Amino acid sequence: MFLAVLPSFAADSIAAIDKDKVSIFLDGARHAGDCKLEESLLLTELHQLHFPAGWRIAIVCTSLRWQQILQQRDLHYNTRGFTNLKSQLTVLDGVIFREFPSNYRHIIAHELAHIQCQCRDETMAERIARDLEHAAKLTQDAARIAGKQIPQAIPASDLPEKTGSLVAPRFSLKDH
Numbered sequence: 001m002f003l004a005v006l007p008s009f010a011a012d013s014i015a016a017i018d019k020d021k022v023s024i025f026l027d028g029a030r031h032a033g034d035c036k037l038e039e040s041l042l043l044t045e046l047h048q049l050h051f052p053a054g055w056r057i058a059i060v061c062t063s064l065r066w067q068q069i070l071q072q073r074d075l076h077y078n079t080r081g082f083t084n085l086k087s088q089l090t091v092l093d094g095v096i097f098r099e100f101p102s103n104y105r106h107i108i109a110h111e112l113a114h115i116q117c118q119c120r121d122e123t124m125a126e127r128i129a130r131d132l133e134h135a136a137k138l139t140q141d142a143a144r145i146a147g148k149q150i151p152q153a154i155p156a157s158d159l160p161e162k163t164g165s166l167v168a169p170r171f172s173l174k175d176h
């Protein structure tokens, strides 16, 4: 999925984005523990799938909230994630993290592919995504051969900026 027009996904209301790191937002999390599994699984994937510094990734933590976002943005009902290049924002349906890792890895890689090609071309994005997934697998295999484990937890110094829930977004602009 690709969104061309600058959305108003609370982009202006989030203070203190760290330009040197990827920031992760948990949208729709109501309690401290909500969405923590999804967040940790995403962090693991980010070891292999490198989003640019300053990029923001939002995990939408409830199906209800995801449905709202899809409706407000006039997106297809089976959209699992989308990216806005202009506002440097990728938004993921949290439900994907309850599926097989290969499934959500592909969705994340697909969104990263849009960022790398700076394009809306879905065929191109799919091709790049497959390359990214392949490279990630090679890295994992190499680490395994070397007798090392891919780290499951990012050192504290590498953790993205933690910013908590998104402020209520304004959906005044059409996304596409």
Ligand SMILES: [Zn+2]
Pocket: 001, 002, 110, 114, 122, 125
């Ligand atoms: Zn796409």
